[in-house]
Amino acid sequence: xxxxxxxxxxSSESLPDADNIEYEVSNIIAPQESDDNFMLDGxxxxxxxxxxxxxxxxxxxxxxxxxxxxxxxxxxxDIIYRNKKKKCKMVGKYVMGDVLGExxxxxxxEMLDSETLCxxxxxxxxxxxxxxxxxGEQNVQREIQLLRILRHKNVIELVDVMYNDxxxxxxLVMEFCVGVLQDMLEGxxxxxFPQRQAHDYFTQLLDGLEYLHGQxxxxxxxxxxxxxxxxDQTLKITDFGVAEALDMFSPEDTCYTGQGSPAFxxxxxxxxxxxxxxxxVDIWSSGVTLYNMTTGRYPxxxxxxxRLLESIGRGEPAPPPPSLxxxxxxxxxxxxxxxxxxxxxxxxxxxxxxxxxRPPLEAGERMVTPRSRRSDELHTSTVxxxxxxxHYPSAQEYFTERDYRHELGDGGSRTLSTxxxxxxxxxxxxxxxxxxxxxxxxxxLT
Amino acid sequence: MFNxxxxxxxxxxxxxxxxxxxxxxxxxxxxxxNQNVAIKRYFVDKTKENASLIQQDILTRKELQHANILxxxxxxxxxxxxxxxxxxxxxxxxxxxxxxxxxEGLPELACALVLRDVLxxxxxxxxxxxxxxxxRASHVLVxxxxxxxxxxxxxxxxxxxxxxxxxxxxxxxxxxADNTNLMWLSPxxxxxxxxxxxxxxxxxxLGVLCCELANGAVPFAEVPTTLMFTEKVRGSRPQLxxxxxxxxxxxxxxxxxxxxxxxxGVGDSADGVMRLRQLYAARKLSDTFxxxxxxxxxxxxxxxxxxxxxxNHPFFKQIRKTDYLPGLIGRVKPIKPDLSDMSALLLQEKLxxxxxxxxxxxxx
Numbered sequence: 001x002x003x004x005x006x007x008x009x010x011s012s013e014s015l016p017d018a019d020n021i022e023y024e025v026s027n028i029i030a031p032q033e034s035d036d037n038f039m040l041d042g043x044x045x046x047x048x049x050x051x052x053x054x055x056x057x058x059x060x061x062x063x064x065x066x067x068x069x070x071x072x073x074x075x076x077x078d079i080i081y082r083n084k085k086k087k088c089k090m091v092g093k094y095v096m097g098d099v100l101g102e103x104x105x106x107x108x109x110e111m112l113d114s115e116t117l118c119x120x121x122x123x124x125x126x127x128x129x130x131x132x133x134x135x136g137e138q139n140v141q142r143e144i145q146l147l148r149i150l151r152h153k154n155v156i157e158l159v160d161v162m163y164n165d166x167x168x169x170x171x172l173v174m175e176f177c178v179g180v181l182q183d184m185l186e187g188x189x190x191x192x193f194p195q196r197q198a199h200d201y202f203t204q205l206l207d208g209l210e211y212l213h214g215q216x217x218x219x220x221x222x223x224x225x226x227x228x229x230x231x232d233q234t235l236k237i238t239d240f241g242v243a244e245a246l247d248m249f250s251p252e253d254t255c256y257t258g259q260g261s262p263a264f265x266x267x268x269x270x271x272x273x274x275x276x277x278x279x280x281v282d283i284w285s286s287g288v289t290l291y292n293m294t295t296g297r298y299p300x301x302x303x304x305x306x307r308l309l310e311s312i313g314r315g316e317p318a319p320p321p322p323s324l325x326x327x328x329x330x331x332x333x334x335x336x337x338x339x340x341x342x343x344x345x346x347x348x349x350x351x352x353x354x355x356x357x358r359p360p361l362e363a364g365e366r367m368v369t370p371r372s373r374r375s376d377e378l379h380t381s382t383v384x385x386x387x388x389x390x391h392y393p394s395a396q397e398y399f400t401e402r403d404y405r406h407e408l409g410d411g412g413s414r415t416l417s418t419x420x421x422x423x424x425x426x427x428x429x430x431x432x433x434x435x436x437x438x439x440x441x442x443x444x445l446t
Numbered sequence: 447m448f449n450x451x452x453x454x455x456x457x458x459x460x461x462x463x464x465x466x467x468x469x470x471x472x473x474x475x476x477x478x479x480n481q482n483v484a485i486k487r488y489f490v491d492k493t494k495e496n497a498s499l500i501q502q503d504i505l506t507r508k509e510l511q512h513a514n515i516l517x518x519x520x521x522x523x524x525x526x527x528x529x530x531x532x533x534x535x536x537x538x539x540x541x542x543x544x545x546x547x548x549x550e551g552l553p554e555l556a557c558a559l560v561l562r563d564v565l566x567x568x569x570x571x572x573x574x575x576x577x578x579x580x581x582r583a584s585h586v587l588v589x590x591x592x593x594x595x596x597x598x599x600x601x602x603x604x605x606x607x608x609x610x611x612x613x614x615x616x617x618x619x620x621x622x623a624d625n626t627n628l629m630w631l632s633p634x635x636x637x638x639x640x641x642x643x644x645x646x647x648x649x650x651x652l653g654v655l656c657c658e659l660a661n662g663a664v665p666f667a668e669v670p671t672t673l674m675f676t677e678k679v680r681g682s683r684p685q686l687x688x689x690x691x692x693x694x695x696x697x698x699x700x701x702x703x704x705x706x707x708x709x710x711g712v713g714d715s716a717d718g719v720m721r722l723r724q725l726y727a728a729r730k731l732s733d734t735f736x737x738x739x740x741x742x743x744x745x746x747x748x749x750x751x752x753x754x755x756x757x758n759h760p761f762f763k764q765i766r767k768t769d770y771l772p773g774l775i776g777r778v779k780p781i782k783p784d785l786s787d788m789s790a791l792l793l794q795e796k797l798x799x800x801x802x803x804x805x806x807x808x809x810x
Contacts, residue, residue: 115671176638231616378639
């Protein structure tokens with residue numbers, strides 16, 4: 001269960017002395033006696049209550065001494081859950097949701113367009129933080145300029161830009177995505193995808209790159225961490241912070257600066273070349289990305305950035321493992337040619353036999369699904385609880401296990417599974433609905 | 447065949463303005479065979495939406511052939527506008543009929559006739575792997591002989607994506623000018639989570655259409671969009687209003703008005719609201735009608751019956767072969783060429799010319 005969803009209440013009464021390390025494991029309140037609400041009214045009950053927040057609960061768990069571990073048996077009916085208050089906040093016409101990710105510049109949060117009900121993601125940039133990052137403000141400006149003109153199925157769409165001068169914040173409203181390939185790789189067995197899945201993503205990456213290069217834009221930071229997936233598994237290239245728009249009237253694609261991520265940099269940048277072909281940088285990085293997605297490894301590794309760049313600059317890439325098969329192996333070797341001129345173009349890669357034929361899903365292989373930060377497999381909108389808070393002010397803040405089991409309609413005879421418990425929040429919400437259903441009498445409950 | 451040439455058509459009246467003012471629908475006479483047609487004229491320059499949606503609408507309609515789906519006849523460009531020709535649906539859309547003649551909703555038998563035809567259209571669409579995504583009274587058109595056709599194919603989506611059959615879709619339909627289309631959409635479609643939605647989403651919209659046709663008002667119309675969303679997600683179901691569902695009038699007028707959306711706008715008196723309220727409380731809709739709408743409006747998409755299953759619902763057993771929709775909605779006047787409308791039309795031409803002058807600014 002996500003600790004943010006429910007907070008548990010612990011009674012200090014049953015907590016033993018601090019020197020005698022014996023903590024209560026279940027974060028439970030004193031048994032609920034006559035009155036359901038005796039805790040909540042602040043009534044002069046003999047038990048004083050300690051409110052633990054999530055961090056403290058985590059600490060408790062860490063400090064457990066296995067030898068002195070003692071479980072107090074507590075009847076599940078005595079547990080009271082508290083719904084965390086979700087204060088509904090609007091920015092422009094958008095309703096803010098939970099944090100999706102965090103970067104050096106600030107946070108990425110989920111949002112809901114209150115007019116179209118479209119889910120969005122917003123990159124919140126703090127001017128103060130941005131100034132501390134080398135080229136920070138400049139990169140953001142460039143990203144906005146580029147994203148405003150780019151429009152392709154496989155390139156992230158910048159929907160809206162808002163500023164708050166008072167708070168020194170900038171909001172970049174983007175398409176909503178459910179996952180980053182990087183996170184999915186990290187959570188999958190062997191840190192790689194089945195070839196079938198890698199193929200799906202790689203072909204979409206090629207479509208996106210073909211468009212970008214056709215528009216004279218070089219991304220220069222292609223890597224799994226910058227490839228997002230939407231709900232319907234459409235790949236979106238994101239983070240144009242170090243991208244560059246080539247001179248439209250120049251026949252060359254010469255670039256002078258590279259600021260991408262080290263492991264994905266080509267030898268020419270690792271060696272500090274003063275100028276290089278921009279397009280071929282993306283080809284190399286896409287090669288490393290494909291290598292990484294299919295093997296779970298990198299063609300070059302190093303203990304630190306310096307060693308890594310040295311090995312990229314001097315050495316040959318680790319040959320693709322034979323288990324990948326000869327066609328994919330050949331494609332990777334081609335894309336990872338030291339000489340940029342020998343690397344294929346996007347068009348040539350698209351004609352390669354591994355790209356043209358969709359590999360089958362081998363026996364025993366399973367497609368990797370976007371990881372969820374929460375207990376919610378479906379990636380349901382995190383804005384909903386905030387909307388509930390806004391529209392149903394009488395929302396019940398506390399509910400007991402019994403209330404909850406009553407909701408389930410089984411009369412409390414069954415023990416709850418963790419999955420059900422993790423759903424407690426949504427049940428709680430539904431419950432509160434009962435008290436407020438008077439608002440729309442033309443509707444009825446399911 | 448219809449010629450794609452403006453000179454073959456004589457515009458006879460303005461039927462309606464639509465798509466948030468970027469298109470006007472005219473009735474017109476096709477001169478070569480004296481046939482009445484409807485022409486939708488898009489001011490392509492004014493559209494914020496890209497022309498690809500109009501193109502999508504045409505392409506989908508070209509592909510689909512069904513007695514209950516509005517066919518596409520031809521289209522052409524004249525001046526700065528795009529003209530799309532369809533057969534004339536003499537009684538207009540069900541939304542127009544409700545607004546002008548049946549504010550309290552259509553008689554139950556008329557609802558049955560309309561819903562049956564809409565379900566036949568959906569049955570066909572779903573078989574062709576399309577999801578309509580905007581089943582609403584304004585997209586249900588009634589022809590001269592009472593035939594009902596479904597329009598609004600611009601927001602339809604195919605389950606075939608890049609040659610592969612998808613089980614679910616995840617994207618919202620393209621937004622309409624004022625985002626009203628959201629009121630008819632299913633909870634799972636609005637939720638936009640990994641589960642996605644399928645053709646059962648149209649069945650939910652059909653349930654909303656049941657309420658719209660029977661009550662005259664659209665459920666959720668008077669509440670904020672975000673509240674409509676949470677209500678649906680939490681499983682609240684719109685209802686048909688009659689003596690069995692209508693509560694005792696214990697609330698004050700203003701509250702009633704906002705809740706039942708009986709306030710249709712300017713000039714609506716408290717008496718009008720009172721009258722509607724009494725009408726609802728006095729009437730009794732059949733149990734099968736209630737059952738049909740409840741089945742269609744279930745929160746869980748898998749529990750909703752398919753279009754085919756709903757066509758066999760006992761609700762439709764009340765229809766006799768001799769039942770004739772125009773007879774049931776006798777007060778509705780068919781669309782006729784109207785001279786006063788034509789003056790409006792001429793005025794409109796002038797206005798659009800004036801606008802051209804206004805916008806001819808040279809800015810270097």
